[in-house]
Amino acid sequence: MPQNFDQLLVDLIHRWNNSTAPRRSEAAGSRWQDPLIEQIIPDGASVLDLGCGTGQLLARLVARKRIRAQGIELDPDMVFQSIERGVEVFMTDLDTGLQGFPDHSFDYVILEETLQTLRRPIDVLEEMLRVGRVGIISFPNFGYWRVRAELLLTGQMPRTPALPYQWFNTPNIHLCTLQDFLQWAHSRNVQINQGHSLVNGQVRPLQTGDDLDAEEVLLVVQRS
């Protein structure tokens, strides 16, 4: 990782000039995180998926890992699709929805691509680590070099495969960088058990320098 601003700028411009157009990093209908999450979660675990969407991940985990599943989703259309998939889903707003769930009532709580859309992301993170023994969180890294370069060099709001929206229609209201998240985790005694990055469409273990290289990250976290 570059040590100073001059070096960083040179590096960013170099990457920008040598890059091809970003390609969609995910196959339609299935997210890169899902196979990883399937590896992480053991057979028979209880799993709460916050913002479960159409219930694809939970349905997969029920079928392959025989988990006890509970989804939470606010969008009515997605709720209906989850139910039609056979997934148990609780229609509520995540920003308040976990109040009253008992401590450690789930083995795993998943927050996939949802953190940045929450009104009160920190409260939800704290709640998920209370309700679950282990948290699995994935989010687009706003420190990704292309995001930085696009704003810096074009003066426009960055758009990438992970952040495909325009400034006026984005659901993402609380974007953070990998560094931001790690800083918060450190300050709250949250330990990172594992990390995975999406770099050039490939998934690999989290490495130093990923604050610039990783388009998206997935972290397995736990209160220490």
Added chain:
Amino acid sequence: MVDPSKSPRSGQARPADPPDSPFSVGYTEPKHVQLSANEPFALEAGGSLRDITVEYETYGSLSPKRDNVILICHGFSADAHAAGWDRNVPAGRTWRSKGPGWWDAMIGPGKPLDTNRFFILCSNFLGGCFGTTGPASINPVSGKSYALDFPVVTVGDWVRLQAKLLDVLHLPRIFMVVGGSMGGVQALEWALQFPERVERAVILAASPRLSAQGLAFNAVGRQAIMNDPNFHAGNYYAASPPTQGLGVARMMAHITFLSEQAMHAKFGRRLQDKSKPDFHFGVEFQVESYLAHQGRIFAERFDANSYLYLTRAMDYYDAAQQWGGGDLIEACRRIQSKIMAVSFATDWLYPPADCKEFALAMCRAGKSVTYVDVPSRFGHDAFLVETAPVSRLLRAATGGPW
């Protein structure tokens, strides 16, 4: 609960399937069974009943393993005729010749509650006036109608009597119990009272207890009836019934079935058959005319004493009190069925928040649950009127893992 043909429609409702339609269960006949002929049926609030008649209907065929039973619980003003067309309209129920059973949109071959797959049963509850023993029935002791000598019955009693009916029919297990409004309350009570008998329960537009506002509406309804000069302490069967009071009770109840939005859309401030007001206390506005009509037709077909008993059953029901010593989470620990709880966004009789509280209690009891708040402007009526989302939910509820 409400005659759907008289309700504002959301536009997606299909016309009724005639009896010869491939989607209709065709002609139906009510069945009757005598229960508690030998030993009295003890009631929750004290007292007991003997020689109880239960009216019920069934659709579809029972599987050899007897594992395809769906029990339908009906709402306040409905009856056991949930689907199809009467071969012979029962005496005093002439309105039934005008259309199919009250949930025909959901029940039939290929419909969400599919009679090609399921054996569907609906029974009329105790204390009503549509075939099952109620206050208008003859008291074997006195030889006259029970009237107010009829004992107070509860939702718990209804469900226990339904269980007795299923025992007699040799149906130990229910694949799914489903109902809306007071029917939803019964579905919930089934999951609590007989956790080992019910595989799935679908609870529509209902909650574990009625709110203070709900209690208040019922209280006013009963007062309207009891203050009718024809009421005579419930002994009106040989004379004119208290139709005025019953009509007023229904008018007010009808307001609770709609929403402010739905009422505004349907009537606004429009006048009835005129362009300017006549400045008197007769019917001026369309909404007045509509409510008066609803009150009138209801009073013609419903028994005022039953109204008193049924609203009381609705009032007294408190799942947390009954099964958890006041703690809803404790009560939910009993439940072994899969639960789908469905509220409707503008329902103010059984408000979404109360239904959601139940679903959350399930989560707190360490159980998975499905809870949906269906977006709708049709108020409490939505569970009958919003056929598209309800169809989707019921189809999912009878399918695969759900």
